[in-house]
Amino acid sequence: MFRKIIMILLISILLLSVSSMAQLKGKLEIFSWWTAGGEAEGLQALIDIFHKKYPNVEIINATVAGGAGANAKAVLKTRMLGGDPPDTFQVHAGHELIDTWVKTGFMEPITFLYKQEGWAKVMPKGILDIVSYKGDYWSVPVNIHRANVLWYNKKIFEENNLTPPKTFEDFFKVADALKSKGITPFALGTKDGWEAAHVFETVLIGKLGAEGYKGLWDGKTKWSDPRVTDALETFKKMLTYVNSDHSARTWDEACALIVDGSAAMTIMGDWAVGYFYAKGFNDFGWVLAPGNAGIFDALSDSFGLPKGAKNRDNVIAFLKVLGSKEGQEAFNLKKGSIPARTDVDKSKFPPYQRSCMEDWLKHKIVPSVMHGAAASEGWVTEFKDVISLFVVRPDVKTTQKALVNVAIKNGVKQ
Ligand code: GAL
Secondary structure, eight states, rough: OHHHHHHHHHHHHHHHHHHHHHHHEEEEEEEOOEEEEEHHHHHHHHHHHHHHHHEEEEEEEEEOOOOGGHHHHHHHHHHHHHHHHOEEEEEEETHHHIIIIIIITTTOOOOHHHHTTTTTHHHHHHHHHTTTTTEEEOOOEEOOOEEEEEEEEHHHHHHHOOOOOOHHHHHHHHHHHHHHOOOOEOOOOOOOOHHHHHHHHHHHHHHHHHHHHTTTTTTOOOOTOOOHHHOOOOHHGGGGGOOOGGGGHHHHHHHHHHTTTTTTEEEETTHHHHHHHHTOOEEEEEETTTTTTTTTEEEEEEOOTTTTTHHHHHHHHHHHHHHSSHHHHHHHHHHSSBOOEEEEEEGOOHHHHHHHHHHHHHHHEEEEEETTTTSSSHHHHHHHHHHHHHSOOOHHHHHHHHHHHHHHHOOOOO
């Protein structure tokens, strides 16, 4: 008898939860800039899981193309300030989330979800810290991306008997050898205005080391430091090895040059590996960007709950998918990043991501500036603009002065 009652109880709980899932209806607008190869597939994997669980919710996949949110961030700002927030949106954990949206009062805390789902127990402290403010959690991190990777076309390196470079010295030797064979050494796209600054960020790390680079964002390292001069000189030289049509190419169109074998190397975050997977390209190799040994330049994509979201229940259901093991595995397998959760099945991941998971545990972690983790959005934008200008007019002295001024303007004494 007792058994029977328990059975009936269990079945009704099950039926209840199934029907409450199916009961979610209406819409869910997901705002992001994930349109390129790897990005779009990663997002779709999340949407597929959500759709299976909540078939009656209509998903509006609101993307604004442009890597690193080059165009999406402005659209988002207009909508948020105009009182028309998307239900949920992609935002980098760290300064971009906290300074731009949390401190200004645009978000709802989601600490209750962290408690319900036990996320604080399965995510690393370094990531939890950058989605926290004043004792609350404000977004769900879906991944950890690494920004400081040099990708190369294996066939080109093998055919030319070259070893992938680890130092700047090696980089220039390899680049010269490639150039003499008529191969574009270094693929770059500068169309969206952030890609050069992304590469320069890794040059800064390579020249200043983890502590020196971190200090640039809190005033411990001065922008007038001779190592910054060295970084600019080095970057200027690197720019002499890039494809001549860089201003017409986006980050993924630069990666396409590695895929089709018309360029040998590029420096890009590991969304590049997501792009390679999406193109079915396996003949790539990777090393860390020159001088970056033992340093993990990190960023994390996350999603939160804006105040006034039109479909709050649906957002909460979606955030649960984002934080789940199933969601994190499916998404990151396509995206090239590693899950923010540490309890995923590592054996499911390809070699690059497995090695990245190991590095995450043993390397020094530094926050990426170009991807919202190291400094507030205003500073990032000005930093990016100064470096964009440098690509066109590579004047080291003027540029360094401009970088000093930008730091001062953003409240860091020089
Ligand atoms: C980064 C983002 C990545 C990837 C990349 C290129 O800012 O964190 O997920 O999408 O931009 O668009």
